[in-house]
Amino acid sequence: MAADARAGTVEHKTPLGAVRAAIVERWYRITLFWRTQIVVWSLFAVADIATRQTIYKHITAALALTLLMTPVMMLLTAGLRWAYMRLGLDGRISFRTNVYMLGLSLIAALVAVVVSDALRWYFDWPIPNWDRAEAWTVLLAFHYAVLLGWSLGYVWFKAEVGMRINRQRAAQAKADALRAELAKLRLQLDPHFLFNALNGIATEIPDHPKNALYMVRELSDYLRYSLDTIDETVVATGTEAMALVAYLNVQRARFGEKLVAHLAVDPAADARPIASFLLQPLVENAIKHGSRRNVLTIDIRVETSGDDLRVAVRNSGTLVPHANGGGRHSGGFGLVNFRRRLALHYPGRHSFTLSERDGMVVAELVLSGVPCSGS
Incomplete structure (x- = not known):
């Protein structure tokens, strides 16, 4: 049971x-305009019944006129909307818009008063103590105020929607431009690195063919990673470190015992997002400008500190100033590209310094938060 x-x-x-x-x-199959119309005019009808009851002193007349006039007002406002669209009033508040709103709302109010007067005459619902002229004047002013208010609300709503759409389009255009520039800067790194790497391999082939073959294999591993992440402007720090290992292997094969490089990545930083190929230009700059009189020593450390990702690249050598006041490490294609990518990926959320300490050039990078990707 x-x-x-x-x-x-x-x-x-x-x-x-x-x-x-x-x-x-x-x-929800009804358009947003008509859903809004139904809700707004239903609420208006509730207030209108009370107003008409006060004027007519007759609940039947108040209810009947409200039920009959509310659909008329809905149709009139739909007609106003159609007229505004035909006239090309796209929501911007202007002198032309105001003139059309004042004129068309008055015409619609006259139509509403004519229909209301016809209904009152047909059903014999006069307004107590009001003559015909007074009724026309008051009702015209009332309907004009209501329809003009509707027009102002409609145009204001259109203006807000238009502004929001324009802001969204501008934001999308900005994001597209950022994504395009990030992709361009990212792709610039590969030809630059390949040019340097292939030159290094070419110099090894005559005297050290086995070494050149090893460099080609390491370069292949590096390029495989590059192709796998070619569409990714942001990767995990651990993944970025793997690419850096492949890059260092190519350089070790090229310089042999004259290059000693050490990479240490804090395990807590492995999963942290970072702009792809952001660390290579720092290491490349250290190899290019570091001192190789005896052995070029490079120490790379990546660690976290709260919401920050900290990177330090140290290499043996000196920071030789340029005439413009910057160190020789501060120029070149790699660092120009690097600084631009920093500005795009971490706007206002990064710091980068080059200094010399105890015979070592130190490049320090602090990245805050998640990098922008343009998506």
């Missing part, structure tokens, strides 16, 4: 749920 009762309850509720779902589905 209990099971039958529960089954009966389900059967009783299911049709109601289906009806409710059908009503909701039909409601």
Whole structure:
């Protein structure tokens, strides 16, 4: 019996749920404009009944006129919307827009008063103690205020929607431009590195062919990573470190015992997002400008500090100033590209310094938060 009762309850509720779902589905099939019209004029009708009851002193007349005039007002405002669209009023508030709103709202108000007057005459619902001229004047002012208010609300809403759409388009255009520039800067790194790497391999081939072959294999690993991440402007720090290992292997094969490089990555930093190929220009700059009189020593450390990712690249050598006041490490294609990518990926959320300490050139990079990707 209990099971039958529960089954009966389900059967009783299911049709109601289906009806409710059908009503909701039909409601959302109606355009946003007409859904708004229905809600706004329904609320207006409630207030209108009270107003008419005060004027007519007759609840039947108040109810009937409200029920008859509300659809008329809805149609008139739909006509106003059609006229504004035909006239090309795209939502911007201007002198031309104001003139059309004032004129068309007055015409619509005159139509509303004519229809209202005809209904009052047909059903014999006069307004107590009002003559015809007074009724026309008051009703015209009332309907004009209502329709002009509707017009102002409609135009204001269109203006807001238009501004929002323009802001979204501008933001999308900015994001597209940022994404395009980031992709361009990222792709510039590969030809630059390949040019240097292939030159290094070419110099090894005559005297050290086995070494050149090893460099080609390491270069292949590096390029495989480059192709796998060619569409990714942001990767995990651990993944970036793997690319750096492949790059250092190529350089070790090139310089042999004259290059000693050490890479240490804090395990807590492995999963942190970082702009792809951001660290290579720092290491490349250290190899290019570091002192190789005896052995070029490079120490690379990546660690976290709260919300910051800290990178330090140290190499043996000196920071020789240029005439413009910057160190020789501060120029070149790699660092120019590097600084631009920093500005795009970490706008206002990064710091980069070059200094000399105890015979070592130190490049220090602090990155805050998640890098922008342009998506």
